[in-house]
Amino acid sequence: METGIHDNEILIDHFMNSRNLGKIEDADGIGMAGDPSCGDYVKVYIKVDKVHLTDIKYEVFGCPSAVATASVFSELVKGKSIVEAQLIDNHDIVEALHGLPEQKLHCSCMAVEAFDKAVIDWVMKSIANSKEEFESLGLPF
Amino acid sequence: MKKVYFDHSATTPVHPIVAEEIIPYITGKFGNPSSVHFLGREVRKAVEAAREKIAQGIGAKPEEIVFTSGGTESDNMAIKGAAYANCRKGNHIITSAVEHHAVLDTCEALKEEGFTLTVLPVDKYGMVSLAAVAEAIKEQTIVISIMHTNNEVGTIQPVYDIGRLAREKGILFHTDAVQSMGKIPVHVDDLEADLLTISGHKFYAPKGIGVLYIRQGSNWQPVSHGGSQERRQRPGTENVSGIIALGKAMELVVSELEEESQRLARLRDKIIQGVLERIPHVHVNGHPIKRLPNLVNLTIEFVEGESLLFSLDMKGIAASSGSACTSDSTDPSHVLLSMGISPQNAQGSLRLSLGRDNNDEDVEYFLDVLAPIIDRLRAMSPFFQQNMIRLRLD
Numbered sequence: 001m002e003t004g005i006h007d008n009e010i011l012i013d014h015f016m017n018s019r020n021l022g023k024i025e026d027a028d029g030i031g032m033a034g035d036p037s038c039g040d041y042v043k044v045y046i047k048v049d050k051v052h053l054t055d056i057k058y059e060v061f062g063c064p065s066a067v068a069t070a071s072v073f074s075e076l077v078k079g080k081s082i083v084e085a086q087l088i089d090n091h092d093i094v095e096a097l098h099g100l101p102e103q104k105l106h107c108s109c110m111a112v113e114a115f116d117k118a119v120i121d122w123v124m125k126s127i128a129n130s131k132e133e134f135e136s137l138g139l140p141f
Numbered sequence: 142m143k144k145v146y147f148d149h150s151a152t153t154p155v156h157p158i159v160a161e162e163i164i165p166y167i168t169g170k171f172g173n174p175s176s177v178h179f180l181g182r183e184v185r186k187a188v189e190a191a192r193e194k195i196a197q198g199i200g201a202k203p204e205e206i207v208f209t210s211g212g213t214e215s216d217n218m219a220i221k222g223a224a225y226a227n228c229r230k231g232n233h234i235i236t237s238a239v240e241h242h243a244v245l246d247t248c249e250a251l252k253e254e255g256f257t258l259t260v261l262p263v264d265k266y267g268m269v270s271l272a273a274v275a276e277a278i279k280e281q282t283i284v285i286s287i288m289h290t291n292n293e294v295g296t297i298q299p300v301y302d303i304g305r306l307a308r309e310k311g312i313l314f315h316t317d318a319v320q321s322m323g324k325i326p327v328h329v330d331d332l333e334a335d336l337l338t339i340s341g342h343k344f345y346a347p348k349g350i351g352v353l354y355i356r357q358g359s360n361w362q363p364v365s366h367g368g369s370q371e372r373r374q375r376p377g378t379e380n381v382s383g384i385i386a387l388g389k390a391m392e393l394v395v396s397e398l399e400e401e402s403q404r405l406a407r408l409r410d411k412i413i414q415g416v417l418e419r420i421p422h423v424h425v426n427g428h429p430i431k432r433l434p435n436l437v438n439l440t441i442e443f444v445e446g447e448s449l450l451f452s453l454d455m456k457g458i459a460a461s462s463g464s465a466c467t468s469d470s471t472d473p474s475h476v477l478l479s480m481g482i483s484p485q486n487a488q489g490s491l492r493l494s495l496g497r498d499n500n501d502e503d504v505e506y507f508l509d510v511l512a513p514i515i516d517r518l519r520a521m522s523p524f525f526q527q528n529m530i531r532l533r534l535d
Contacts, residue, residue, distance in 0.1 A: 015448070015451065018521070038488075059522060059523035061522040061523060062445050063451075064451040
């Protein structure tokens with residue numbers, strides 16, 4: 001067992017006092033990502049106003065590193081535009097946590113992947129909504 | 142913060158009386174027991190006295206006790222020594238799926254060398270069946286290695302019956318009794334063992350000392366070569382302080398065995414009852430009756446093992462898990478998987494192993510701390526609510 005995470009105060013704080021933890025009932029987009037090799041999963045819920053990420057929440061089944069990376073990621077992206085948020089990657093997460101043990105680096109990819117899927121979900125829903133709107137007005141889509 | 146150590150199956154603290162006993166041997170009495178001068182002689186005497194205590198503790202003769210560096214070395218020596226000594230007679234080895242890796246990996250290594258191997262399955266309690274052993278025995282079978290008690294779930298194997306069968310068939314029988322010492326009686330005749338493994342640090346001696354019991358007359362050969370120490374069965378200058386400590390620890394745990402195992406069983410049952418009362422969706426792993434008095438293995442559904450251990454750690458509780466994330470391997474516990482437990486549930490397993498320093502207060506503190514941790518981890522899981530809805534619909 002690695003001892004690295006037990007000495008990382010930032011990681012411990014994000015695990016014990018996870019930010020933005022939970023779910024958004026009327027989410028604009030939902031995405032889930034997992035690592036079947038270790039059985040960990042992260043589910044991300046986003047709320048988008050025009051192009052701004054107004055809220056993000058997540059649920060996680062995983063090790064402390066998986067929880068902490070999701071927590072840090074939510075702080076890094078919340079309030080940003082979708083385009084800006086999508087530029088945040090796992091290196092930014094690792095940096096914000098002041099490092100992760102080698103065998104835990106893969107955890108940091110899960111939140112990013114789940115977020116990307118949530119964005120895709122939001123885009124698809126937006127397209128569907130626009131289509132409905134156009135059709136209700138009798139306009140070609 | 143209160144500290145609770147619930148990981149005695151991993152290792153135990155050195156008993157204060159044991160620590161006191163070894164001080165003279167790591168300070169003034171430094172002689173090599175093989176030296177014939179007075180410094181050597183006084184140490185030799187102490188080593189042989191310890192050997193006698195250990196022999197007495199497990200119903201063996203002193204000359205059947207061989208000191209090693211611990212459980213892993215004893216398991217290696219037992220199985221390899223038996224396999225090599227009998228390789229003209231046959232080449233088949235039998236073991237079980239729930240053995241410690243010191244046994245499993247040794248058997249696998251022998252397979253690479255050309256021996257054949259049968260790894261017996263276990264039932265849902267982690268128990269090996271005598272019938273399965275009987276069925277697996279072939280003309281070429283030369284060694285059977287089945288552990289006395291399992292280190293992860295505490296199940297006690299039907300070792301006596303397996304040992305007797307092996308003896309009838311003229312097959313050497315090895316049992317790993319590392320987790321049994323000091324918790325349940327370990328007697329080489331009652332276990333019908335030809336070879337038996339003990340590790341000091343599991344019962345209040347320091348790390349780095351163990352024993353391999355070798356029944357007199359067994360066709361076994363050494364696996365390392367050098368000097369004449371330990372009757373050439375395990376050459377190398379003796380770990381004198383370790384041996385003295387092991388002798389004292391053996392004397393202590395054997396004299397307190399009955400009282401201590403009853404006390405531990407009561408604490409164990411208090412934990413099980415407390416957890417089942419307070420937390421839903423928990424299963425107790427291992428055999429309901431034939432199990433170690435000091436060990437609890439729980440499957441806590443919808444909770445990831447490492448997060449659980451980490452949360453307990455933050456509250457001063459040291460325990461262990463069958464979770465893959467807690468070790469270097471990526472696979473969850475081979476013991477739990479071979480018992481038919483799903484990989485996801487194996488990830489959420491929790492092992493609590495008690496010892497002489499634990500008391501009712503520890504158990505109550507643990508129970509108070511556990512419930513809110515489980516609530517929190519389940520609340521953050523994307524699976525828990527979904528499954529609760531499913532369960533309600535069912």
